[in-house]
Amino acid sequence: MLGLATAGFALNFWAWALLSPLGPLFKEDLGLTAFQQALLVAVPVVVGALGRIPVGALTDRFGGRVMFPAVSAATIVPVLFIGLFGHTSLPALLVGGFFLGIGGTAFAVGVPLVNAWFPPRRRGMALGVFGAGMGGTAISALTTVPLVKAGNITTPFLITAAALALYAVLAAVVLRDAPGRVAPTGSALRRLATAARLPITWRASAIYALAFGGYVALSVYLPTYLRTGYALTQADAANRMAGFVLFAVVARPLGGWLSDRFGPDRVLVASLAAVGVAAAGQAFTPLLVPLGTITFLTMAVALGAASGATFALVARDAPAAHVGAVTGIVGAAGGLGGFVPPLLMGVFYEAFQSYGPGLALLALTAGAAVLGVRALAHHPRPV
Template sequence: MTESRSGGTAERSPWLMLALATLGFAVNFWAWALLSPLGPLFRTQGTLGTLSESDVALLVAVPVLVGSVGRIPIGALTDRYGGRLMFPLVSAATIVPILFIGFFALSSYGALLVGGFFLGIGGTAFAVGVPFVNAWFPPERRGLAVGVFGAGMGGTAISALTTVKLYTNAGHRVPFLITAIALACYAVIAWFVLRDAPGRRPAPGGFVQRLVANAKLPISWQACILYAVAFGGYVAFSVYLPSYLKIAYGLDAADAANRMAGFVVIAVVMRPVGGWLSDRFGPVPVLAVCYAVVVAGAAVAATTPLLNHVGTVAFLAMAAALGAGSGATFALVAQVTDPARVGGVTGLVGAAGGLGGFVPPLIMGYVYGRTQSYGIGLTLLAITAALTLLLTLTIVRKTARPGIQEQRQGTTTSEEPA
């Protein structure tokens, strides 16, 4: 079946749609993370006046917070209008604050805050891609597909590796100009190539009505907790791990950054693995194993073991578990949620994951400032993961059971001869 471009549906390979959605997620996350690597430079260069650590923290946090909360309305809009429209729209809209920051805001802290606020639009791409990809794949493959899409969060690594180098060596405007061009190219490609899945049903009802209805679903609040711990833990470590390693183990900045990069790479790679395992064994067993590994890893790390031996294994095991757990969470959402509501639920869950990443660093910094120890903070992480494990094995398992039975019945039916 082939329809007009405006209709939004045409013959397309699901894997091509997945690849383009993942690319869009990565490019938008690259843009979303532009200010974070530049925070320390803004403070030391003095072009914005005298900035405190709180000023820099606010500057870095604004786009992340807006991008996290903004997933709620963007997810609902994607349910209504489809990813074929929303992906190029979000990408094009993100270009505006990028160019504003690069050409007008680099000498004014207030202007940077305004630009950072609207830069948060890029972070909402996650809530566009999950329902878009979910609709293109059958239930037994959605865990892998959504996990592969989730690996696009590695776009933040592009920003971390390139932004400061381009800013200092090629010119202050260059990283923003390059990112804007990348977004423009993707928006054009997405407009002409992306198609919504055949048979996609737009969500009925008004925005507020759908938001309230999605929030009332049991899977919504359960997945919010699961994702706040899994993806929130990943975000927290990717932000705070360099400082922790420098203070707790005396590493220099380069060594700490390299170890943090290893943590991020493993988490990104394990996200689609978590989705694939969920397709094979079910999301609940995968989530249970992931949270059990986090409990053990955090408990070991709380003792500040030798970094080159036990400590490295503990942190890398947690990276793998947090990445796989993030993928398994959305495999669970895809399994339990009506496809017409996946975008709205994804918005709520994605917001919880983004916001969850800011709680652990605040706690770790607060506790260390008063006790000169990271052990208490890591122990609290172990306790939180243990409680999440208990939630997974009880309430979440009960919620997921009807979805598992329905998926098995659908698989059996599809295997019967016509």
């Protein structure tokens, strides 16, 4: 079940990230400004973020067995729309990207599904493995541009739609919820209101907005950053984005495993401190080889580990009956954390012809998060 859930997460994230590698191409073909290009790649992020709130509550009610095939099948529609019709204008791309955000909600389906299958002492590692499905963005980064060159603009969208269709059928037949799962009573709104009153919900949301939001923001904006800041080719920038994603993907289960051994609070402090140091160094736009590469890969590992540790924190502190609702809210915070930075980066570059202010702001935010995690590390947890 863990493997099947991780595969579904990866496939949906592959679809969710299809627009990012093509951002430079759309910018040239449609004459987009830096802000319009940033908006194009950010729209699926914010919709996928907000959509996790109702999807998490629905997963508590109906289970992952129902919700994973449903989300995967629904994501096929915007994938085909963009590939066949919506790539010819900015308004159509924004509409398609809005509904493409459905793919990003798969995260809120998988966390409660996986959480229920494992005992508390192993949930950090299990959720970290599931979280590695965010590597679907690496699949997109590595394959989208080559597939366009090998065929045409529709090719990657058709292939992704076919993969989602196969997975939806497989999940409907094979996927199972954990034995003994009891569907919660009451309305979804009431369960969300209960989850919103839990301290762990907002603590984890703030951390995840930085950890996963930072990962999403950097991964989707990295091709633009590298092409503008370092004059790389589109293919080279996409490949380097894939490397960033792969490092973060490997680090996420590592963060969960370390959290099982040493506690999520310690892992978060170390990871967020590393993000702050690396972002501060990159704010000066050092030479890409070796310093720029080192800073970005350090951020990738640290953000991936922090993302894994965040849901080890959720697994430890959230009541079992509300894991889906808490996950939806926390996941939404992470996605929203990825929505704002690309827009800020575009604004900063247009204003200062430099990405330095945006990276300096990331460094300051990471430093503040370290202080917050340390202050709350020994805060009494509700029974």
